[in-house]
Amino acid sequence: MQIKYILYVLAMPFTFNIAYAQRRDTLKKDTVNIKQLKEVVVTGTRTPKSLQQVPIPITRITADEIKKKGLVRLNEVLAEQTGMTILDDPHGQGIQIQGFDPAYTMILIDGLPLIGRNTGILELSRITTNNIDRIEIVKGPTSSLYGSEAMAGVVNIITADPVKGISGDVATRYGTNNTADLTLNSAYKNDRFYISGFANRYSSDGYTLQSSSGLPTVSPFAGYTLNGKSSYKIDDRTTIKLSVRYYTNDQDSRYLVDNRYAGGTGTEKDFNIAPVITHRFTDKLLSTLQLYRSTYKTNSDVRYEDDKSVYDQTYFNQAFNRAELQNDYAVKDNLKLTAGAGGQYETVEATRYTKLQSFTSGYGYFQADWLPVKKLDVIAGGRYDMHSVYKSQFSPKLAASYALSSKFTVLGSAGKGYKAPDFRQLYLNFTNAEVGYSVFGYEEASAGIQRLQQAGQIETILIDPATLKSLNAESSTAFNLGYRYKPTNKLYWTANLFRNNITNLIETAAIAIKTNGQSVFSYFNLNKVYTQGVETDLSYQLFKPLQVAAGFQYLEAYDQDVLDQIAAGKVFTKDPETNLTKVIKRSDYGGLLGRSKYTYNVRVNYQEDKTGINASIRAIYRGRYGYKDTDGNGIVNRNDEYTKGYVLVNASLSKPFLKDAFRVQLTAQNLLNYKDAQVILNLPGRLIYAGITYNFNKK
Amino acid sequence: MNKFTTLSLALSSAIILLASSCSKNSDDPTPAVSKLTTKTVADLDGSTAAAYYSLSTGAQITGADTASTKWDIKFKGTSIFINGGTSGTGTTQAQIVSNTFETLTTAPTANYKSDAAGTPAISGWYTYTATTEPQHAILTVPGKIIVLKTSAGNYAKVEIISYYKGNPNTTTATFADLATRPASRFYTFRFAYQGDGTTSFK
Numbered sequence: 001m002q003i004k005y006i007l008y009v010l011a012m013p014f015t016f017n018i019a020y021a022q023r024r025d026t027l028k029k030d031t032v033n034i035k036q037l038k039e040v041v042v043t044g045t046r047t048p049k050s051l052q053q054v055p056i057p058i059t060r061i062t063a064d065e066i067k068k069k070g071l072v073r074l075n076e077v078l079a080e081q082t083g084m085t086i087l088d089d090p091h092g093q094g095i096q097i098q099g100f101d102p103a104y105t106m107i108l109i110d111g112l113p114l115i116g117r118n119t120g121i122l123e124l125s126r127i128t129t130n131n132i133d134r135i136e137i138v139k140g141p142t143s144s145l146y147g148s149e150a151m152a153g154v155v156n157i158i159t160a161d162p163v164k165g166i167s168g169d170v171a172t173r174y175g176t177n178n179t180a181d182l183t184l185n186s187a188y189k190n191d192r193f194y195i196s197g198f199a200n201r202y203s204s205d206g207y208t209l210q211s212s213s214g215l216p217t218v219s220p221f222a223g224y225t226l227n228g229k230s231s232y233k234i235d236d237r238t239t240i241k242l243s244v245r246y247y248t249n250d251q252d253s254r255y256l257v258d259n260r261y262a263g264g265t266g267t268e269k270d271f272n273i274a275p276v277i278t279h280r281f282t283d284k285l286l287s288t289l290q291l292y293r294s295t296y297k298t299n300s301d302v303r304y305e306d307d308k309s310v311y312d313q314t315y316f317n318q319a320f321n322r323a324e325l326q327n328d329y330a331v332k333d334n335l336k337l338t339a340g341a342g343g344q345y346e347t348v349e350a351t352r353y354t355k356l357q358s359f360t361s362g363y364g365y366f367q368a369d370w371l372p373v374k375k376l377d378v379i380a381g382g383r384y385d386m387h388s389v390y391k392s393q394f395s396p397k398l399a400a401s402y403a404l405s406s407k408f409t410v411l412g413s414a415g416k417g418y419k420a421p422d423f424r425q426l427y428l429n430f431t432n433a434e435v436g437y438s439v440f441g442y443e444e445a446s447a448g449i450q451r452l453q454q455a456g457q458i459e460t461i462l463i464d465p466a467t468l469k470s471l472n473a474e475s476s477t478a479f480n481l482g483y484r485y486k487p488t489n490k491l492y493w494t495a496n497l498f499r500n501n502i503t504n505l506i507e508t509a510a511i512a513i514k515t516n517g518q519s520v521f522s523y524f525n526l527n528k529v530y531t532q533g534v535e536t537d538l539s540y541q542l543f544k545p546l547q548v549a550a551g552f553q554y555l556e557a558y559d560q561d562v563l564d565q566i567a568a569g570k571v572f573t574k575d576p577e578t579n580l581t582k583v584i585k586r587s588d589y590g591g592l593l594g595r596s597k598y599t600y601n602v603r604v605n606y607q608e609d610k611t612g613i614n615a616s617i618r619a620i621y622r623g624r625y626g627y628k629d630t631d632g633n634g635i636v637n638r639n640d641e642y643t644k645g646y647v648l649v650n651a652s653l654s655k656p657f658l659k660d661a662f663r664v665q666l667t668a669q670n671l672l673n674y675k676d677a678q679v680i681l682n683l684p685g686r687l688i689y690a691g692i693t694y695n696f697n698k699k
Numbered sequence: 700m701n702k703f704t705t706l707s708l709a710l711s712s713a714i715i716l717l718a719s720s721c722s723k724n725s726d727d728p729t730p731a732v733s734k735l736t737t738k739t740v741a742d743l744d745g746s747t748a749a750a751y752y753s754l755s756t757g758a759q760i761t762g763a764d765t766a767s768t769k770w771d772i773k774f775k776g777t778s779i780f781i782n783g784g785t786s787g788t789g790t791t792q793a794q795i796v797s798n799t800f801e802t803l804t805t806a807p808t809a810n811y812k813s814d815a816a817g818t819p820a821i822s823g824w825y826t827y828t829a830t831t832e833p834q835h836a837i838l839t840v841p842g843k844i845i846v847l848k849t850s851a852g853n854y855a856k857v858e859i860i861s862y863y864k865g866n867p868n869t870t871t872a873t874f875a876d877l878a879t880r881p882a883s884r885f886y887t888f889r890f891a892y893q894g895d896g897t898t899s900f901k
Contacts, residue, residue: 570797572842576870579860579887581799581841630833630870632826632840640870678832 043136043156045369045379046111046145047328047338053377055401055411057480057496057535059137063160066129068614069652070667070691072173072181073202074107075124077135078155080618080650082551082601083535084137087594088682092123097139098498099531099557099595100152104419106142108156109272110243113149115320116270116296119424126247126270128200128225130171130183133160139535140480140498141417144381144397147363151417151476152500159229159243162187162196165699173667175689179204185695197228207684209677214261215254217681223249237280245272253302255311257434262311266300284330292322312433316350318423334371338381340364348423352430354444357423360388375403385418389426389443393418393473409484417500418475425471425506425523437518439508442471445522449512452520463511465522472525476502490541499532528560529592545608552600557592562635573631573638590626590636596645598623612656620648627679646674648683663693733901734894739887742864746884749775754847754855754892768850772857774886777837779821779859782850784813789850793820796844796856800889806846806854806898821845824859833875837862837883854893856900861887 039051044058051060059081071077075093079086085096094102103120106113107127114122129135135157142150168186180203187196203222208215224247231241247270254263272294280286299315324342331337341364349356367381382396397415404410421442428441429448440448446465452458482496505527510519533556539549563586565571571584591597598621605616623645626636636642649672654665666689673686738757743750751760751770760770768789773780782789792811796803812820824843828836845857860866863874864885873879891900 570842572797572799574839574841576868579839579866579869580889581844581858583799583802583842628831630828630831630838632838633842638870 041136042111042158043108043138043154044142045338045367046326046340047336047369049369052409052484052486053401053403055377055379055399056142056413057139057411057482057494057498059139061135061137063129063132063134066132066135067663067693068654068665069616069650070173070654070665070689072129072171072183073125074127074129074135074155074157076669077129078124078137079648080601080603080620081137082537083139083553083599085596085599085622086124086682087121088680089121090681091118092121093125093682094121095124095155096594097137097152098500099533099555099592100500101594103422104149104152104417106146106150106154108146108154109245110159110274111156112272112274112290112292112294113146113320114270114272115294115318116268116298117422120422125202126223126249126268127157128181128183128202129157130200131160131185131196131198131227133158139496140413141395141397141415141476141478141500143393143395143417144383144415145365145367147383147385147395148393148418148420148473151419151474151502159227161231162189162194163697164189165697167695167697169693169695171691171693173665173689173691175667176687177205177207177684179687179689181691192233193231195228195230198225200225200227209675209681209684213256215256216252218684219252219254221249221251223247239278241276241278243272243274243276246270253300255302257304257311261305262302263305264300264302264311266298268296268298270297271295286328288326288328290322290324290326292320292324294320314351316348316352318348318350319346321345336369338365338367338369340366348427353423353427354429354447357427358388359423362386377401385420387420390421390471390473393420393475407485407487410481411483412479412481414477414479416475416477418473420473421471421506421523435518436514436516437521438514439521440511442468442523445511449520452512452514457514457516458520459513459515459517461512463509465511468511468522469525471506471523472504474502474504474506474525476500491539493536493538495534495536497532497534500530502529502531505529529558530560531555531557531595539603545606547605547607549603549605550601551603553598555595555597555599557595558589559592559635562589571633571635573633576638576640584633584635584637588637590642593626593628593636596623596625598645612660613654615651615653617649617651620650622646622648643676643679646676646680647672648674661694661696665691665693667691733899735891735900736894737889737891739860739889741866741887743774743886743888744884745774745776745886746882749773750886754849754857754890755851755853755894757892771847771849771855772845774884776884777825777827777862778819779824779845780814781820781847784820785816786814786819791847791850793845793847795821795823796846797842798844799842800844800856800858800891803844803846803856804900806848806856806893806900808898811846811848825862833869833880835877836869836874836880838869853896854898854900855890857888857890859886859888861885 040048041051041054041058041060042048044054044056066077075086078084078095086093087096095105097105107122137155139153142154146154166188171183173181183198183200185198201224206216206218206220209217226246229243233239249268251266253266274292276290278288296318302312304311322342322344324340326340329337344361346359347356363383363385365383370378379399385393395416395418399413401409401411426441426443428439429444431438445468449465478500480496480498485493504525506523507526508521509524511522512520533554535553537551541547566584566586566589569583572581573584575582601620603618607614624642626641627643628641630641631638648670650669651671652667654663656663669687671686675683675685751765751773753760753769754771770782771791780786781791781793783791792813794811814820825837825839839859847855863883864881866887867874867881893900
């Protein structure tokens with residue numbers, strides 16, 4: 001019912017615009033096109049492309065926008081985007097796109113993937129938004145270019161190239177919970193060479209939502225990022241570039257274990273190095289050779305506070321190595337081909353793995369970008385991934401955009417995405433010391449069960465490990481259809497309909513019962529789910545300094561097996577008033593946990609050109625979502641199984657001084673101080689920050 | 700025109716069929732009289748000791764009779780036992796069927812089990828919430844209907860409704876608060892007992 005209404009509203013611009021386009025088409029002004037061409041994006045096709053033309057849903061957030069709002073970490077920026085939700089999870093702050101868990105979105109810096117996930121979540125506050133040019137977000141599967149993980153989409157952080165001469169800046173932000181962000185940037189650039197670097201410190205005292213527990217919700221931490229980037233133009237055709245990034249973070253922890261306190265420090269270290277050489281062989285052929293190594297290490301030592309004995313000591317070391325060659329060939333002005341090939345070697349060694357494990361993989365990808373007529377842009381591509389452990393994957397993609405007029409573009413795409421089983425799902429060998437259950441990765445299940453059997457710890461085998469089917473990659477087929485509408489420079493309206501059919505989702509299931517009554521789990525390709533919905537965003541320059549904008553997403557995410565069970569009348573609930581069993585109807589089913597059906601935001605921005613004052617206020621609503629199952633049927637259906645919907649109001653005020661050399665800013669997050677101490681642990685309440693930035697440039 | 704004739708033909712034949720089937724039913728000889736008794740038991744007290752219950756008489760069994768075949772079902776903490784196997788002197792068997800109490804109109808004929816050491820015939824009728832709100836609660840699982848074949852050879856179906864005194868709404872703040880939560884081990888359940896030996900619960 002609701003979706004029909006939404007679709008109707010979204011279809012409105014088609015009806016009036018098509019008529020309008022027919023009349024005005026011949027009067028198309030080139031100035032508009034030039035302006036639009038400036039807004040270049042690279043993430044959707046791995047080649048520079050105009051934002052208006054690229055045929056897949058893409059969002060572009062500029063550094064200017066981020067700085068004016070006083071935001072400093074990636075999670076803060078993404079939390080305010082239409083169609084994106086930061087999830088509350090004890091393993092970190094990750095992003096949900098089109099109803100996918102954070103594990104299915106790839107996070108890139110300058111096109112290179114970051115590694116280091118905790119149960120699939122890459123902590124987004126690890127990434128500073130200092131020294132960036134822009135963030136590009138592609139929604140929908142992008143495995144045709146990026147391979148595994150890019151199933152929901154990719155977030156690509158594009159770092160800034162320095163300006164000519166010597167430049168630098170100092171930026172600080174400080175506020176609630178003693179949260180401080182401090183950055184020092186400097187750079188030098190001449191005609192052929194540049195070097196730039198920054199150091200950033202991000203620290204906080206954390207916060208406690210339930211003070212009576214004596215345990216912090218988020219423990220104090222201090223992290224440092226060091227970054228260096230250099231480029232040298234050997235001649236007009238050849239450029240070499242090197243970027244290095246190092247991140248380290250120390251965080252305290254405190255737990256209550258059987259009425260004893262345990263505490264300690266955990267450290268994580270993330271290191272990336274990426275040398276690149278680009279060479280333009282002819283006007284038509286550009287080649288890029290890229291090497292990349294990334295390591296991610298954590299270790300923690302947690303001891304009982306009373307007698308200093310060890311409660312938990314763990315380490316985790318992961319390494320990712322890649323070599324890749326990409327060739328971009330412009331056959332004609334209207335036909336561009338991209339082809340690339342690469343090899344990867346990954347290792348992991350950790351407390352919870354039996355030994356050092358490694359993956360070797362190779363891949364090739366191809367893309368054709370063709371404009372048969374000026375208004376139509378067709379992109380076809382695919383990627384083939386070969387892997388040492390799981391089945392090879394082919395991920396094709398076809399996308400097209402058509403400019404009905406210079407102001408109105410429709411775009412549609414269909415593609416496949418996949419996510420390979422990760423190290424955890426293949427090799428985990430873990431027994432929970434307190435509760436006593438065990439989890440084995442697919443490759444470890446047989447040996448693990450055998451070990452437990454020899455130790456006399458197995459009561460019954462539920463599934464013989466010898467009969468386990470080998471674990472396959474999770475895969476999706478996705479469809480996106482939308483438009484971009486820019487009737488004047490004042491109005492910009494985008495909308496996108498999406499549908500993702502996901503199969504082979506990897507889930508845990510019990511394979512044996514232990515003598516202590518606990519289960520032994522392993523991983524299986526089990527579920528079939530789908531997500532679908534619609535997303536729209538509209539911004540409008542009301543009058544000169546004032547811009548209003550709003551975004552909205554409607555999302556459905558369902559487990560197909562549950563739907564089948566409901567159709568068969570096999571899913572039940574209890575009426576909370578009488579505690580009597582009732583059969584569940586299709587309309588009672590709330591879908592997958594953690595998915596809000598409705599999310600929306602309203603943004604107002606005031607930009608005064610004379611004084612440079614920028615004031616902005618954003619309200620972000622997240623509708624209710626299921627977070628638990630209390631009636632024991634395994635699904636979300638009853639009102640008490642949902643959180644309440646809530647609004648976060650963020651505001652910022654900034655003003656430049658002395659010809660933009662200084663900028664002073666105030667930032668507030670969650671002004672209404674919304675908290676749900678029982679359920680939503682990543683909302684610490686109202687946060688107020690003040691910041692000052694000084695920058696200089698000598699030509 | 701042609702359509703109308705087909706339609707009216709179909710309609711009239713349907714009416715005739717319906718009418719004839721109706722008259723057939725009313726011609727049936729006297730139907731068997733069902734000996735079905737249905738009852739809801741509120742707050743059977745198992746808080747101090749195990750509670751024994753007879754489904755055939757619809758009464759609690761106490762004293763020396765708890766060692767006889769007079770009881771059918773026994774509640775002890777979160778465990779439910781049946782009179783037979785390792786639990787009693789009778790021959791009661793049971794199984795759990797996924798259904799609602801109302802729509803389960805026929806007892807299955809096979810797959811009944813007796814209680815055995817460590818593996819009672821009835822399990823999985825509740826969930827323990829641990830640290831999820833409401834914390835440390837025993838909540839009955841929906842759609843778990845216990846079907847028994849009693850020592851007397853009669854069939855019965857049982858739905859466990861509540862583990863707490865007064866059959867409280869478990870989604871309220873009063874229930875979530877351990878200080879105001881009603882006492883546990885007070886069993887509310889409803890059952891239907893078919894005394895004629897058939898599997899029918901109608």
